[in-house]
Amino acid sequence: MEKMTMENMVSYSKQYGFIFQGSEIYGGLANTWDYGPLGSRLKNNIKDAWRKRFIQERNNAYELDADILMHPRVWEASGHVDSFADPLTDCRHCKTRHRADNLVNDYTNSSIGDKMSNEELINYIRENNIPCPKCGKCDFTDIRQFKLMFETYRGVTKDNKSVVYLRPENAQGEYVNFLNVQRSMRAKLPFSIGQIGKAFRNEITPGNFTFRTIEFEQMEYQTFCKEGNDQEQYEYFKEYGKKFYMDLGLPAEKLRFHDHEKLAFYAKAACDIEYLFPFGWGEINGTHNRTNYDLTRHQEYSGESMMYLDPVTNEKYIPYIVESTYGLDRTVLAVLFESYQKETLADGTEREVMKFIPYLAPYKAAVFPLIKKNHAEKATTIYNELSKYFMTTYDETGNIGKRYRRQDAIGTPFCITIDDETINNNTVTIRNRDTMEQITLPLDEVKDYILKRIQF
Ligand code: GAP
Numbered sequence: 254m255e256k257m258t259m260e261n262m263v264s265y266s267k268q269y270g271f272i273f274q275g276s277e278i279y280g281g282l283a284n285t286w287d288y289g290p291l292g293s294r295l296k297n298n299i300k301d302a303w304r305k306r307f308i309q310e311r312n313n314a315y316e317l318d319a320d321i322l323m324h325p326r327v328w329e330a331s332g333h334v335d336s337f338a339d340p341l342t343d344c345r346h347c348k349t350r351h352r353a354d355n356l357v358n359d360y361t362n363s364s365i366g367d368k369m370s371n372e373e374l375i376n377y378i379r380e381n382n383i384p385c386p387k388c389g390k391c392d393f394t395d396i397r398q399f400k401l402m403f404e405t406y407r408g409v410t411k412d413n414k415s416v417v418y419l420r421p422e423n424a425q426g427e428y429v430n431f432l433n434v435q436r437s438m439r440a441k442l443p444f445s446i447g448q449i450g451k452a453f454r455n456e457i458t459p460g461n462f463t464f465r466t467i468e469f470e471q472m473e474y475q476t477f478c479k480e481g482n483d484q485e486q487y488e489y490f491k492e493y494g495k496k497f498y499m500d501l502g503l504p505a506e507k508l509r510f511h512d513h514e515k516l517a518f519y520a521k522a523a524c525d526i527e528y529l530f531p532f533g534w535g536e537i538n539g540t541h542n543r544t545n546y547d548l549t550r551h552q553e554y555s556g557e558s559m560m561y562l563d564p565v566t567n568e569k570y571i572p573y574i575v576e577s578t579y580g581l582d583r584t585v586l587a588v589l590f591e592s593y594q595k596e597t598l599a600d601g602t603e604r605e606v607m608k609f610i611p612y613l614a615p616y617k618a619a620v621f622p623l624i625k626k627n628h629a630e631k632a633t634t635i636y637n638e639l640s641k642y643f644m645t646t647y648d649e650t651g652n653i654g655k656r657y658r659r660q661d662a663i664g665t666p667f668c669i670t671i672d673d674e675t676i677n678n679n680t681v682t683i684r685n686r687d688t689m690e691q692i693t694l695p696l697d698e699v700k701d702y703i704l705k706r707i708q709f
Contacts, residue, residue, distance in 0.1 A: 257590060265593070286463050296581060299588065303497070308447050314444065314446075315440065317448045323420060323429070330554035339457070342375065351393075353393075367515050404417070431572075450470065464535055464586060480572075486542075502591055539576075544574070545574070611707040614664045621649065632649070666706070667685065669684075681693070683702065
């Protein structure tokens with residue numbers, strides 16, 4: 254069984270319609286990627302799985318769909334305007350740009366760079382002669398803070414007053430709507446607001462395919478609770494997050510917690526869930542105990558009360574927030590890597606197969622007429638019926654073996670062959686992607702047979 258390199262995954266994703274380079278015909282725009290027909294299905298299935306676990310199956314959890322553009326004061330209150338920036342340095346020799354903290358971390362194979370000031374970083378780089386990853390020289394400029402928020406302007410004039418930002422995280426939409434949701438839903442603490450949506454960061458460092466992009470999607474979950482209940486919620490969501498990833502098919506041994514040593518000054522605890530990508534461990538989720546910092550800041554900056562009135566005790570207080578954020582694009586990437594397998598079969602031939610859990614598979618079933626001339630009409634009727642219930646594809650070209658291979662390569666869990674038996678006896682053959690076993694089933698049982706096996 255062979256696994257895949259990052260480079261091969263980029264071409265596999267393109268070949269089978271999962272992910273394409275953004276603006277490819279113009280030479281591409283760095284760190285942008287477009288999801289193709291199968292990639293967008295996979296991504297939507299992951300969103301649906303998240304919605305199911307985080308909204309549908311949790312009492313007192315509500316979904317929100319806030320605007321990307323928010324009042325600029327939001328980003329002053331959140332601290333992003335002042336401090337959401339990377340420490341960058343340029344190599345004078347080859348003109349490439351690097352994050353100074355990454356240079357130190359990679360050189361020392363640690364995270365000591367995270368704790369250093371800009372001056373400490375550049376001194377450390379120069380004293381230790383840390384080489385440029387591109388050209389090997391150590392000739393770096395002083396460090397500049399490079400702002401990560403994308404700015405745009407609204408109105409006719411391009412002055413400071415009309416600046417608006419593309420949101421760099423979803424969370425603030427949930428914070429500023431905390432009381433709207435609480436009151437309209439008559440929610441009692443602890444309750445959660447979840448949101449799936451785009452975020453934008455002007456990342457300049459190389460991306461590892463879709464791992465680090467400038468436009469990406471987050472599935473964010475904010476749990477509002479009373480002080481004192483916060484650490485319990487924090488521990489709960491760390492584990493709940495790991496379990497969610499395991500339910501998506503990522504094995505425990507390729508997931509780990511990375512507890513943060515360096516915390517934001519307001520945070521009480523922070524932890525990432527990391528997945529073992531081909532390039533090493535990479536963060537796919539972040540869970541933070543943010544205390545009552547965010548709501549306190551919004552109260553201060555907006556002048557509006559962010560107090561919760563406890564209906565039982567009549568206490569008034571600003572809730573604590575435990576945040577758990579799932580990077581959607583990184584989850585798609587982890588699922589792609591985890592699902593891919595190259596197998597040598599008993600007869601010595603090889604097959605490439607995407608072993609998605611059935612719920613995530615872009616197509617749940619493929620319908621094949623054995624012989625186009627004789628069976629296409631019946632197969633089309635069956636395709637039309639099944640596609641009302643789940644994503645189904647139809648293929649009438651090439652021999653059956655080749656058609657199976659094509660569906661294996663895109664991860665379709667069930668292939669249904671229509672032949673003379675279907676015409677005469679109303680039975681079909683269903684072939685299982687993983688075991689490659691075939692069974693015969695009465696036609697009227699097919700829909701339920703598949704529906705039962707694609708649940709999450
Ligand atoms: N509201 C909290 C927040 O945004 P974060 O750790 O900055 O926290 C959360 O981001 C998650 O978003 C990360 O764990 C990662 O999965 C994803 N993410 C962050 N930056 C990204 C980028 N440039 N490209 C793709 N995904 C990214």
